[in-house]
Amino acid sequence: MFIALFLVVVLLLVGGIHWYLWKRLVKDVVTTRRGRRVGALVVTLLGVLIPVTMVGSRVLPLEQQPVLAWPGFLWLALMFYLLVTLALLELPRLALRFWAGRREPQPVDNSVDSSVIPVDSAGRAVQGTVDGQVTAVDSPAAGVSGGAVGSAAAEGAPVDDAPVDGGPVDERFDPARRLLLGRSLAATAGVLSVAAVGIGTWQAKSAPVLKRVPIRLAKLPASMSGFKIALVSDIHLGPLLGKAHTERIVRIINSVDADVVAVVGDLVDGSVAELGPAAEPLQDLRARHGSFFVTGNHEYFSGYQEWIDEVNSLGVRVLRNERLDVQGLDLAGVNDVTGEDVGDGPDFAKALSGRDASRPVVLLAHQPVQAHEAARHGVDLQLSGHTHGGQMVPFNLLVGLEAPVVSGLGTVDGTQVYVTRGAGFWGPPVRFGAPPDISVIELHRA
CATH class of the missing domain: 3.60.21.10 (Metallo-dependent phosphatases)
Structure with missing residues (x-):
């Protein structure tokens, strides 16, 4: 019973860590549905690799163990350093968000002088004229809801490559800036972690x-x-x-x-x-x-x-x-x-x-x-x-x-x-x- 409970706790811990890595290294930096799905698949496979390596190191013949041990244990080390560096980088992330929150949002003038906007008899706003004929926007909502997906389709891009709806926009911290911050911190964590594992592997295999x-x-x-x-x-x-x-x-x-x-x-x-x-x-x-x-x-x-x-x-x-x-x-x-x-x-x-x-x-x-x-x-x-x-x-x-x-x-x-x-x-x-x-x-x- 104790062993079963221990294994459940370990699996939950490994799963939680990989969810956090997915959030910071995939969700925060990838803007397309297809990219996020691929990232989720990769992170899931890496998460499964750890318990498979642990089990394999006990049940496989010694000569077969390196096949799992090298990738499995190297990922375990890289996972650890990614977790540590990303956790430490939460501090500057929070500091930047706090700083952005203290900034006063720029006032936006939503007033419109209706006297300069022509309307047709149906009350629709006139968009422009072609050969003396006016054109109107039937539904303002339609123009908005088409969004990025519509533009992507117009350009021939598959829907899966369209940007993912990021949810409500925080006027104090716009999506572009948030994306730049996420990518910068992810890149920093990746470089530091790969460097630590690379140096550590060299040290481990060097003469004492x-x-x-x-x-x-x-x-x-x-x-x-x-x-x-x-x-x-x-x-x-x-x-x-x-x-x-x-x-x-x-x-x-x-x-x-x-x-x-x-x-x-x-x-x-x-x-x-x-x-x-x-x-x-x-x-x-x-x-x-x-x-x-x-x-x-x-x-x-x-x-x-x-x-x-x-x-x-x-x-x-x-x-x-x-x-x-x-x-x-x-x-x-x-x-x-x-x-x-x-x-x-x-x-x-x-x-x-x-x-x-x-x-x-x-x-x-x-x-x-x-x-x-x-x-x-x-x-x-x-x-x-x-x-x-x-x-x-x-x-x-x-x-x-x-x-x-x-x-x-x-x-x-x-x-x-x-x-x-x-x-x-x-x-x-x-x-x-x-x-x-x-x-x-x-x-x-x-």
Whole structure:
């Protein structure tokens, strides 16, 4: 019942957004019936494309998914930015209408001197003379009602191409000016949205930025100053990101000569059978003290136990609510909170209890929200991902409502938390304002 209700709400939301886009991008800028019908058909098909893409990404074989994923997810991103920009442009639209409303309408002199208008014996106004004979207008209303349709027909244009009746004319804001405003705002929204999606697509498919982040820990032994942890998250292997994506990430990580490699969840969006070959390059990761992995929420949608076994087989140790000693540093890892639904959730007590409190502890946990519990167990530094840095600005503002740290370094209840933006993407192949990254955490004694 809940799922059905959720789907209804989503469909209504998608439908409402597309109605708004039709109103601003078609109704406000197209003046013919045929044009509006074509626009309505296009907007309807694009609206249907979104749920079809969502369903197809779950039921189609992986190799067939890109056929829907590319157009469907790109339109989803473009729809989002059109919605945002058009909503923001409502402010100048309202301001211009308000300004027009304050203008005094120009007085119109409707008085007519009947003495200069000849009339015939039937009382009809004489229109003119031809060879000395007068001609009259039988019905003034007929001359008006013929309107644009009549003129269009006279010119040989089909009725469907005639201008649509815009309804009552607002004398304070004439139709021509209203049309110009609608077209100008629609063009502005279109250019800005296409630019955002274009730049975001380029960023999403580009190599992750390598960030070097110095972090100071009070308990860190002086001998470990400069200890490097290569941190990567949210690789998101799937229909649009495959083996070449993994190979590029491995090359970047291996270039930094890290002491430890930490992969903090959301490696895949599919089964081992589908994506096992794409993950194989992880076996080439090089670090002095090894490579480690903790589960993210997407592993629990993709056969988590199979992936745990697969990652372990690639030489990347999965930390499942456990810790180990690395040269006087406690390195711990906990499962993602999504695992609670299948009895495989995080166990901070198991991972952190009974340790020497004088030693620094670095915790690998997929979601930044887990930092609250980490702080209660005295964690010095938590390394996380999950947020994608918002992936598409201004989504970072919404992500910030849940995550205590969206990207970069922050502090939660006295525990330092560093959140990488991740190396891949989920859903739209677009990362606007939040480019992918791989972070090199350099630990220093405070």
